[in-house]
Amino acid sequence: MIGTAVAVGGGFQLNEHGARAMAQGGAFAARASDASAMYFNPAGLGFQKGRSFYLGTTFIMPKSSFFGPLQNNSNEETKMVDQTFTPINLYGTYEINDQIHVGIGVSNPFGLGTEWPEDWSGKFISTKIDLMSFFITPTVAYKVNEEMSVGAGFNIVTGDVKIRRVVSDPFDPHAKAAIDLSGTGYGFNVGAIYKITKELSAGASYRSSVKLDATGSANFDPARSVYPIGDASASLELPATAFVGVAYTPIENLEVEADYQYIGWSSYDKLVVEFKKDGSKTESPKNYRNTYILRFGGEYTMGDFQFRAGYLLDRSPVKAKYVEPLLPDANRNGMNLGVGYKINEQFSVDAAYMFLKFDQRKATGTEVNFDGTYNNSANLLGVNLSINY
Amino acid sequence: MTMKKIIISFIALSALLGALLSGCTDSAPSGPTPGLGGTTVTKYVAIGNSLTAGYQSNGLYESAQLYSYPNMIAQQLVTAGAPLAAFQQPIYSDPGIPDPLTGKAQRYEILSFTDPKNPVIGPKGSTPGSPTNSTLARPYDNLGIPGIPLAGFIDTTGTYQSAPLGRDAILRWTTNALLGKSVFRQVAVLKAAGQTPDIVTFWLGANDVLGFATTGGTKPASPTSTTTFAFLYKQALDTLRATLPNAKILVATIPDVRAIPFFTTVGPKMAAGIPAGLYLRYQKHGNSGLAFDSTRLTESSAPLITLKGSAYATLLGQKTGKWYKDNAYPALPAGIDTSQAFGFHPQNPWPDALTLDAGEQTNAIDYVYTFNATIRSVAALDNAGVFDAYSFFNNIKANGYSIAGEKYTADYISGGLFSLDGVHPSSRGYAIVANEFIKLMNSKYGMSVPYVDISKIPGIPMPLGKYAAGAKVAPSISLEAWKSFDALWGSGF
Numbered sequence: 001m002i003g004t005a006v007a008v009g010g011g012f013q014l015n016e017h018g019a020r021a022m023a024q025g026g027a028f029a030a031r032a033s034d035a036s037a038m039y040f041n042p043a044g045l046g047f048q049k050g051r052s053f054y055l056g057t058t059f060i061m062p063k064s065s066f067f068g069p070l071q072n073n074s075n076e077e078t079k080m081v082d083q084t085f086t087p088i089n090l091y092g093t094y095e096i097n098d099q100i101h102v103g104i105g106v107s108n109p110f111g112l113g114t115e116w117p118e119d120w121s122g123k124f125i126s127t128k129i130d131l132m133s134f135f136i137t138p139t140v141a142y143k144v145n146e147e148m149s150v151g152a153g154f155n156i157v158t159g160d161v162k163i164r165r166v167v168s169d170p171f172d173p174h175a176k177a178a179i180d181l182s183g184t185g186y187g188f189n190v191g192a193i194y195k196i197t198k199e200l201s202a203g204a205s206y207r208s209s210v211k212l213d214a215t216g217s218a219n220f221d222p223a224r225s226v227y228p229i230g231d232a233s234a235s236l237e238l239p240a241t242a243f244v245g246v247a248y249t250p251i252e253n254l255e256v257e258a259d260y261q262y263i264g265w266s267s268y269d270k271l272v273v274e275f276k277k278d279g280s281k282t283e284s285p286k287n288y289r290n291t292y293i294l295r296f297g298g299e300y301t302m303g304d305f306q307f308r309a310g311y312l313l314d315r316s317p318v319k320a321k322y323v324e325p326l327l328p329d330a331n332r333n334g335m336n337l338g339v340g341y342k343i344n345e346q347f348s349v350d351a352a353y354m355f356l357k358f359d360q361r362k363a364t365g366t367e368v369n370f371d372g373t374y375n376n377s378a379n380l381l382g383v384n385l386s387i388n389y
Numbered sequence: 390m391t392m393k394k395i396i397i398s399f400i401a402l403s404a405l406l407g408a409l410l411s412g413c414t415d416s417a418p419s420g421p422t423p424g425l426g427g428t429t430v431t432k433y434v435a436i437g438n439s440l441t442a443g444y445q446s447n448g449l450y451e452s453a454q455l456y457s458y459p460n461m462i463a464q465q466l467v468t469a470g471a472p473l474a475a476f477q478q479p480i481y482s483d484p485g486i487p488d489p490l491t492g493k494a495q496r497y498e499i500l501s502f503t504d505p506k507n508p509v510i511g512p513k514g515s516t517p518g519s520p521t522n523s524t525l526a527r528p529y530d531n532l533g534i535p536g537i538p539l540a541g542f543i544d545t546t547g548t549y550q551s552a553p554l555g556r557d558a559i560l561r562w563t564t565n566a567l568l569g570k571s572v573f574r575q576v577a578v579l580k581a582a583g584q585t586p587d588i589v590t591f592w593l594g595a596n597d598v599l600g601f602a603t604t605g606g607t608k609p610a611s612p613t614s615t616t617t618f619a620f621l622y623k624q625a626l627d628t629l630r631a632t633l634p635n636a637k638i639l640v641a642t643i644p645d646v647r648a649i650p651f652f653t654t655v656g657p658k659m660a661a662g663i664p665a666g667l668y669l670r671y672q673k674h675g676n677s678g679l680a681f682d683s684t685r686l687t688e689s690s691a692p693l694i695t696l697k698g699s700a701y702a703t704l705l706g707q708k709t710g711k712w713y714k715d716n717a718y719p720a721l722p723a724g725i726d727t728s729q730a731f732g733f734h735p736q737n738p739w740p741d742a743l744t745l746d747a748g749e750q751t752n753a754i755d756y757v758y759t760f761n762a763t764i765r766s767v768a769a770l771d772n773a774g775v776f777d778a779y780s781f782f783n784n785i786k787a788n789g790y791s792i793a794g795e796k797y798t799a800d801y802i803s804g805g806l807f808s809l810d811g812v813h814p815s816s817r818g819y820a821i822v823a824n825e826f827i828k829l830m831n832s833k834y835g836m837s838v839p840y841v842d843i844s845k846i847p848g849i850p851m852p853l854g855k856y857a858a859g860a861k862v863a864p865s866i867s868l869e870a871w872k873s874f875d876a877l878w879g880s881g882f
Binding site: 063067068069070071072073074075076077119121122123124125168169170171172173174224337357360362368369370372373375377 | 402414415417418419420421422791792793794795802803804805815827828831837838839840841842844845847848849850851
């Protein structure tokens, strides 16, 4: 029940952590040349100078339609309720000396939500779900020499989930279930960047999985005493992810990069929510598979401006049988454009736009007996402000 | 380039890209589109018994009749584009038809759930409703008459449509001469009036075995003979086909009695209440006195206890003669000694009328099996489609019915598919039946009628209170309340 949501990375992963990287398809692990390195590759901090803040948000506007369910011999369209999501990214860096840099970042690497009309034919599966997680990441980077830097960060993670669906039992009227849970967890990330030549650099980073033990409450309306009203808990493992990338400067002022990102989703095999009142559990199998994202991007500097473009190919971790309205996932293609402008020595701004196109996904033989086709796409707009002080 | 120009260019480029790419969203996928596949559907008529009339919880009332399977089929036909006029049923306003013995509405409601495993169910004692369209100037589209056996379709003498007491209540208000003495006649009248049905569903035969089964094999002591059934079914369907040579006729087989909660609810609960070392002593078929068999109710050959037995299951082991008192026996049958432990002593046995012993079960099953063979072969000869309700309900009993994140089962109350009398489906159960007829229509005639969305169908009205979901719920229903139920199968009053 909990934890799955429409998202803008495979599964419910978000990858928009800074408008500069976003504009380049998120291909940033080999350079990580701004404070968002704390997400992409902590080693990147080692090559940065001075002190800075990098603050921003991304406006995510998904659009989704479901056609079906085939179980009703229907191909009728149900549109997901339009919502806009605004994951934030806030980073601060501080140069202790030429070799040691520290920083702290706050970002939302997992999250988002889906909302369907309250009385739709899939209401016993889901009407609304909201998932949000914050990663607070104190980071340290060490510049070994002019070619190499390593970094590590500690992740303090908070997660919040709200689930709404309609309960079908023999009686009238249908009860509405509301489950609200929150929890904390811990993880770490490490990374290294190696500048092979002046033009060529390679980077790799790894972020560990995070086990979130979430607790909260389950409420039902009407509150028939058969329902497990009261405390509820669930355990969720946010997957580990690894980036490997290569960046190249073919001509002056132009940088291009290609990254491969691996996400260990197979740890998400099922979702279990436990109810304290009677010890009952609801268990829904997810059986996610490990998957990857290919990222390509580049940046061209012209005076105070930088023009960016990128492309990403994001493979869905959701297997066909488990596609459901909670998370109508599919393979995705992202097309990105962006620009950065250096206002002065202290301030610069970055803006990015992405169009994310999901493959049309036909789901048959589903575990939840709710077959049909999903059309999904999303428009994203990211803005960031960079402050050097 | 000035900053202003660059910013404008970026915005313009992004907007252009956004517009271009947004246009790249997928078109609607191909899939089932509502339609009739070129078939003409201007009239649909349903023939059957209480299952067709939309009987629920031992009553016939408007809010249940709205969810009769014929009414739902008609609605789906309209959604598929059929120019059907409003589907007319003999509506009886809530709370429905009266029990002739009490004059109050006879439908069962949940009266109390204080004990979540043993809810009190019965008529509420409300003033009954009244017919709302008894002056319809033509036969109804829903010709389901509660209580008629197969013979009732063609019978012209009124044997099955007037007295005994029970059926008068249902048919008294259908006073128009058109619904005169035979169901078949109504079809002929429609045809004469230029309203020939294009689609007919025909589901009769259940009452030919359910009277026997629901009374524990006592009233009647045997289902309708298989030769009589075969003769009548052929006569019925041949006549229907001859009158409506071009109509699409759909029939259904009769479910296995063991698939419905009326027979499967009380037994398991009683089994749990039999102390170690003791056996339930029960009367076998045809016995009214001492002759008995014994069981722990867990063997594969164990008898089934009818839902009526729930009122007496709590009396096991007590020195009681309540059964004989409730049934107004003038004297106790020979050998019966009510000072012995009820149900555990051979001289105070569990009654035959509340039991479907192994022999009676085999009997019922064999009759149903033979009836269904008749139905299938006659249907083939008369080119009628067959909805195999027998296999369908057996499958639900074994595996449940899973759809759109929900699983319905054949359990009493908690399963969601049967109403409070344990025999008639609930509104959701009827929706599933409607969908099976629609699937048959679609596959046999190349139509594409959308199914009923079960998630939109209401459940059983229930007072707030305790309820044990998933638990085997056995109700407490008084014997009085069952009298009007028995009338349905020709054995009451």
